[in-house]
Amino acid sequence: MVPYDSPSDSELIQLLKSDDGIAYTIIYNKYFDNLYIHAYQKLRNKEEAKDVVHELFAHLWNKRSTLVIDSSLNAYLYAAVRNRILDFITHQQVESKYISSLQSYIDQGHCITDHRVREKQLTKLIDNGISALPEKMKAVFELSRKQKLSHKEIATQLSLSEKTVKKQINNALKILRVKLGTMLFIAV
Structure with a gap:
Protein backbone atom coordinates (compact mmCIF):
# COMPACT_ATOMS: atom_id res chain seq x y z
CA MET A 1 0.00 0.00 0.00
CA VAL A 2 1.20 3.50 -0.86
CA PRO A 3 1.38 6.02 1.97
CA TYR A 4 -0.93 8.91 1.07
CA ASP A 5 1.33 11.54 2.58
CA SER A 6 3.88 11.42 -0.23
CA PRO A 7 2.91 9.26 -3.24
CA SER A 8 4.67 9.94 -6.53
CA ASP A 9 2.70 11.04 -9.55
CA SER A 10 3.09 7.63 -11.18
CA GLU A 11 1.73 5.99 -8.01
CA LEU A 12 -1.16 8.45 -7.99
CA ILE A 13 -1.97 7.63 -11.61
CA GLN A 14 -2.03 3.89 -10.85
CA LEU A 15 -4.22 4.44 -7.79
CA LEU A 16 -6.52 6.69 -9.81
CA LYS A 17 -6.87 4.01 -12.49
CA SER A 18 -7.98 1.62 -9.77
CA ASP A 19 -10.83 3.99 -8.73
CA ASP A 20 -9.03 5.43 -5.72
CA GLY A 21 -10.89 8.60 -4.74
CA ILE A 22 -8.20 9.67 -2.32
CA ALA A 23 -5.59 9.64 -5.10
CA TYR A 24 -7.94 11.74 -7.22
CA THR A 25 -8.34 14.24 -4.38
CA ILE A 26 -4.57 14.43 -3.91
CA ILE A 27 -4.07 15.09 -7.64
CA TYR A 28 -6.82 17.71 -7.57
CA ASN A 29 -5.39 19.50 -4.54
CA LYS A 30 -1.84 19.30 -5.87
CA TYR A 31 -2.54 20.69 -9.35
CA PHE A 32 -5.76 22.70 -9.28
CA ASP A 33 -4.33 26.08 -8.23
CA ASN A 34 -1.49 26.11 -10.76
CA LEU A 35 -3.76 24.88 -13.58
CA TYR A 36 -6.32 27.54 -12.66
CA ILE A 37 -3.65 30.28 -12.74
CA HIS A 38 -2.47 29.00 -16.12
CA ALA A 39 -6.02 28.99 -17.51
CA TYR A 40 -6.76 32.43 -16.06
CA GLN A 41 -3.64 33.90 -17.68
CA LYS A 42 -4.94 32.74 -21.06
CA LEU A 43 -8.65 33.45 -20.66
CA ARG A 44 -8.59 36.48 -18.33
CA ASN A 45 -11.88 35.36 -16.82
CA LYS A 46 -12.04 33.70 -13.41
CA GLU A 47 -15.25 31.73 -13.99
CA GLU A 48 -14.20 30.49 -17.43
CA ALA A 49 -10.78 29.48 -16.06
CA LYS A 50 -12.42 27.57 -13.18
CA ASP A 51 -14.83 25.90 -15.60
CA VAL A 52 -12.00 24.75 -17.86
CA VAL A 53 -10.02 23.26 -14.96
CA HIS A 54 -13.09 21.67 -13.36
CA GLU A 55 -14.04 20.11 -16.69
CA LEU A 56 -10.52 18.71 -16.98
CA PHE A 57 -10.72 17.11 -13.54
CA ALA A 58 -14.20 15.74 -14.25
CA HIS A 59 -12.85 14.23 -17.46
CA LEU A 60 -9.84 12.83 -15.57
CA TRP A 61 -12.15 11.06 -13.12
CA ASN A 62 -14.61 9.85 -15.77
CA LYS A 63 -11.82 8.41 -17.96
CA ARG A 64 -9.61 7.16 -15.13
CA SER A 65 -9.81 3.51 -16.13
CA THR A 66 -8.72 4.16 -19.74
CA LEU A 67 -6.26 6.93 -18.95
CA VAL A 68 -3.01 6.84 -20.93
CA ILE A 69 -0.33 9.24 -19.75
CA ASP A 70 2.87 8.99 -21.78
CA SER A 71 4.57 11.93 -20.06
CA SER A 72 4.59 13.21 -16.51
CA LEU A 73 1.26 13.90 -14.85
CA ASN A 74 2.18 17.57 -14.66
CA ALA A 75 2.88 17.76 -18.42
CA TYR A 76 -0.28 15.79 -19.21
CA LEU A 77 -2.49 18.10 -17.13
CA TYR A 78 -0.97 21.30 -18.56
CA ALA A 79 -1.35 20.00 -22.12
CA ALA A 80 -4.95 19.01 -21.39
CA VAL A 81 -5.74 22.48 -19.98
CA ARG A 82 -4.09 24.13 -22.97
CA ASN A 83 -6.18 22.02 -25.35
CA ARG A 84 -9.37 22.80 -23.44
CA ILE A 85 -8.57 26.52 -23.54
CA LEU A 86 -8.05 26.35 -27.30
CA ASP A 87 -11.33 24.45 -27.71
CA PHE A 88 -13.10 27.00 -25.51
CA ILE A 89 -11.73 29.96 -27.49
CA THR A 90 -12.64 28.32 -30.80
CA HIS A 91 -16.15 27.62 -29.53
CA GLN A 92 -16.53 31.23 -28.39
CA GLN A 93 -15.44 32.50 -31.81
CA VAL A 94 -17.97 30.25 -33.56
CA GLU A 95 -20.74 31.43 -31.25
CA SER A 96 -19.81 35.08 -31.78
CA LYS A 97 -19.78 34.64 -35.55
CA TYR A 98 -23.18 32.96 -35.38
CA ILE A 99 -24.71 35.76 -33.29
CA SER A 100 -23.06 38.42 -35.51
CA SER A 101 -24.32 36.81 -38.69
CA LEU A 102 -27.77 36.54 -37.18
CA GLN A 103 -27.68 40.19 -36.14
CA SER A 104 -26.43 41.14 -39.61
CA TYR A 105 -29.28 39.19 -41.15
CA ILE A 106 -31.79 40.98 -38.93
CA ASP A 107 -30.23 44.40 -39.64
CA GLN A 108 -30.35 43.97 -43.44
Whole structure:
Protein backbone atom coordinates (compact mmCIF):
# COMPACT_ATOMS: atom_id res chain seq x y z
CA MET A 1 0.00 0.00 0.00
CA VAL A 2 1.20 3.50 -0.86
CA PRO A 3 1.38 6.02 1.97
CA TYR A 4 -0.93 8.91 1.07
CA ASP A 5 1.33 11.54 2.58
CA SER A 6 3.88 11.42 -0.23
CA PRO A 7 2.91 9.26 -3.24
CA SER A 8 4.67 9.94 -6.53
CA ASP A 9 2.70 11.04 -9.55
CA SER A 10 3.09 7.63 -11.18
CA GLU A 11 1.73 5.99 -8.01
CA LEU A 12 -1.16 8.45 -7.99
CA ILE A 13 -1.97 7.63 -11.61
CA GLN A 14 -2.03 3.89 -10.85
CA LEU A 15 -4.22 4.44 -7.79
CA LEU A 16 -6.52 6.69 -9.81
CA LYS A 17 -6.87 4.01 -12.49
CA SER A 18 -7.98 1.62 -9.77
CA ASP A 19 -10.83 3.99 -8.73
CA ASP A 20 -9.03 5.43 -5.72
CA GLY A 21 -10.89 8.60 -4.74
CA ILE A 22 -8.20 9.67 -2.32
CA ALA A 23 -5.59 9.64 -5.10
CA TYR A 24 -7.94 11.74 -7.22
CA THR A 25 -8.34 14.24 -4.38
CA ILE A 26 -4.57 14.43 -3.91
CA ILE A 27 -4.07 15.09 -7.64
CA TYR A 28 -6.82 17.71 -7.57
CA ASN A 29 -5.39 19.50 -4.54
CA LYS A 30 -1.84 19.30 -5.87
CA TYR A 31 -2.54 20.69 -9.35
CA PHE A 32 -5.76 22.70 -9.28
CA ASP A 33 -4.33 26.08 -8.23
CA ASN A 34 -1.49 26.11 -10.76
CA LEU A 35 -3.76 24.88 -13.58
CA TYR A 36 -6.32 27.54 -12.66
CA ILE A 37 -3.65 30.28 -12.74
CA HIS A 38 -2.47 29.00 -16.12
CA ALA A 39 -6.02 28.99 -17.51
CA TYR A 40 -6.76 32.43 -16.06
CA GLN A 41 -3.64 33.90 -17.68
CA LYS A 42 -4.94 32.74 -21.06
CA LEU A 43 -8.65 33.45 -20.66
CA ARG A 44 -8.59 36.48 -18.33
CA ASN A 45 -11.88 35.36 -16.82
CA LYS A 46 -12.04 33.70 -13.41
CA GLU A 47 -15.25 31.73 -13.99
CA GLU A 48 -14.20 30.49 -17.43
CA ALA A 49 -10.78 29.48 -16.06
CA LYS A 50 -12.42 27.57 -13.18
CA ASP A 51 -14.83 25.90 -15.60
CA VAL A 52 -12.00 24.75 -17.86
CA VAL A 53 -10.02 23.26 -14.96
CA HIS A 54 -13.09 21.67 -13.36
CA GLU A 55 -14.04 20.11 -16.69
CA LEU A 56 -10.52 18.71 -16.98
CA PHE A 57 -10.72 17.11 -13.54
CA ALA A 58 -14.20 15.74 -14.25
CA HIS A 59 -12.85 14.23 -17.46
CA LEU A 60 -9.84 12.83 -15.57
CA TRP A 61 -12.15 11.06 -13.12
CA ASN A 62 -14.61 9.85 -15.77
CA LYS A 63 -11.82 8.41 -17.96
CA ARG A 64 -9.61 7.16 -15.13
CA SER A 65 -9.81 3.51 -16.13
CA THR A 66 -8.72 4.16 -19.74
CA LEU A 67 -6.26 6.93 -18.95
CA VAL A 68 -3.01 6.84 -20.93
CA ILE A 69 -0.33 9.24 -19.75
CA ASP A 70 2.87 8.99 -21.78
CA SER A 71 4.57 11.93 -20.06
CA SER A 72 4.59 13.21 -16.51
CA LEU A 73 1.26 13.90 -14.85
CA ASN A 74 2.18 17.57 -14.66
CA ALA A 75 2.88 17.76 -18.42
CA TYR A 76 -0.28 15.79 -19.21
CA LEU A 77 -2.49 18.10 -17.13
CA TYR A 78 -0.97 21.30 -18.56
CA ALA A 79 -1.35 20.00 -22.12
CA ALA A 80 -4.95 19.01 -21.39
CA VAL A 81 -5.74 22.48 -19.98
CA ARG A 82 -4.09 24.13 -22.97
CA ASN A 83 -6.18 22.02 -25.35
CA ARG A 84 -9.37 22.80 -23.44
CA ILE A 85 -8.57 26.52 -23.54
CA LEU A 86 -8.05 26.35 -27.30
CA ASP A 87 -11.33 24.45 -27.71
CA PHE A 88 -13.10 27.00 -25.51
CA ILE A 89 -11.73 29.96 -27.49
CA THR A 90 -12.64 28.32 -30.80
CA HIS A 91 -16.15 27.62 -29.53
CA GLN A 92 -16.53 31.23 -28.39
CA GLN A 93 -15.44 32.50 -31.81
CA VAL A 94 -17.97 30.25 -33.56
CA GLU A 95 -20.74 31.43 -31.25
CA SER A 96 -19.81 35.08 -31.78
CA LYS A 97 -19.78 34.64 -35.55
CA TYR A 98 -23.18 32.96 -35.38
CA ILE A 99 -24.71 35.76 -33.29
CA SER A 100 -23.06 38.42 -35.51
CA SER A 101 -24.32 36.81 -38.69
CA LEU A 102 -27.77 36.54 -37.18
CA GLN A 103 -27.68 40.19 -36.14
CA SER A 104 -26.43 41.14 -39.61
CA TYR A 105 -29.28 39.19 -41.15
CA ILE A 106 -31.79 40.98 -38.93
CA ASP A 107 -30.23 44.40 -39.64
CA GLN A 108 -30.35 43.97 -43.44
CA GLY A 109 -34.14 44.37 -43.52
CA HIS A 110 -34.99 42.28 -46.58
CA CYS A 111 -38.02 43.45 -48.56
CA ILE A 112 -39.36 39.99 -49.35
CA THR A 113 -42.43 39.13 -47.26
CA ASP A 114 -41.14 35.74 -46.14
CA HIS A 115 -37.92 37.29 -44.91
CA ARG A 116 -39.83 40.00 -43.06
CA VAL A 117 -41.97 37.38 -41.34
CA ARG A 118 -38.87 35.42 -40.33
CA GLU A 119 -37.15 38.59 -39.21
CA LYS A 120 -40.11 39.48 -37.00
CA GLN A 121 -40.14 35.98 -35.55
CA LEU A 122 -36.42 36.08 -34.83
CA THR A 123 -36.65 39.57 -33.38
CA LYS A 124 -39.48 38.42 -31.12
CA LEU A 125 -37.43 35.41 -29.98
CA ILE A 126 -34.44 37.63 -29.24
CA ASP A 127 -36.58 40.26 -27.47
CA ASN A 128 -38.20 37.54 -25.35
CA GLY A 129 -34.75 36.22 -24.49
CA ILE A 130 -33.55 39.70 -23.55
CA SER A 131 -36.66 40.42 -21.47
CA ALA A 132 -36.02 37.21 -19.47
CA LEU A 133 -32.57 38.42 -18.39
CA PRO A 134 -32.06 39.70 -14.83
CA GLU A 135 -32.93 43.42 -14.64
CA LYS A 136 -29.39 44.79 -14.21
CA MET A 137 -28.01 42.55 -16.96
CA LYS A 138 -30.93 43.44 -19.23
CA ALA A 139 -30.37 47.18 -18.73
CA VAL A 140 -26.65 46.90 -19.49
CA PHE A 141 -27.26 44.68 -22.53
CA GLU A 142 -29.92 46.95 -24.01
CA LEU A 143 -27.74 50.03 -23.58
CA SER A 144 -24.95 48.21 -25.38
CA ARG A 145 -26.87 46.55 -28.20
CA LYS A 146 -29.87 48.79 -28.76
CA GLN A 147 -28.48 52.22 -27.93
CA LYS A 148 -24.95 51.32 -29.09
CA LEU A 149 -23.30 52.83 -26.01
CA SER A 150 -19.69 51.96 -25.19
CA HIS A 151 -18.78 50.09 -22.02
CA LYS A 152 -17.47 53.33 -20.56
CA GLU A 153 -20.67 55.23 -21.35
CA ILE A 154 -22.80 52.48 -19.82
CA ALA A 155 -20.59 52.34 -16.74
CA THR A 156 -20.93 56.09 -16.26
CA GLN A 157 -24.69 56.09 -16.85
CA LEU A 158 -25.37 53.19 -14.45
CA SER A 159 -22.63 54.00 -11.90
CA LEU A 160 -20.84 50.70 -12.51
CA SER A 161 -17.27 49.77 -13.32
CA GLU A 162 -16.37 49.06 -16.93
CA LYS A 163 -15.34 45.56 -15.87
CA THR A 164 -18.81 44.94 -14.43
CA VAL A 165 -20.40 46.19 -17.65
CA LYS A 166 -18.23 43.90 -19.74
CA LYS A 167 -19.01 40.93 -17.50
CA GLN A 168 -22.76 41.64 -17.61
CA ILE A 169 -22.70 41.81 -21.42
CA ASN A 170 -20.67 38.58 -21.68
CA ASN A 171 -23.02 36.82 -19.28
CA ALA A 172 -26.06 38.09 -21.21
CA LEU A 173 -24.62 36.77 -24.47
CA LYS A 174 -23.93 33.38 -22.87
CA ILE A 175 -27.48 33.17 -21.54
CA LEU A 176 -28.97 34.25 -24.87
CA ARG A 177 -26.85 31.78 -26.83
CA VAL A 178 -28.02 28.92 -24.66
CA LYS A 179 -31.68 29.99 -24.58
CA LEU A 180 -31.95 31.03 -28.19
CA GLY A 181 -29.58 28.61 -29.88
CA THR A 182 -32.06 25.80 -30.44
CA MET A 183 -35.05 28.08 -31.03
CA LEU A 184 -33.20 30.14 -33.59
CA PHE A 185 -31.98 27.02 -35.36
CA ILE A 186 -35.54 25.72 -35.59
CA ALA A 187 -36.95 29.11 -36.64
CA VAL A 188 -34.42 29.57 -39.45
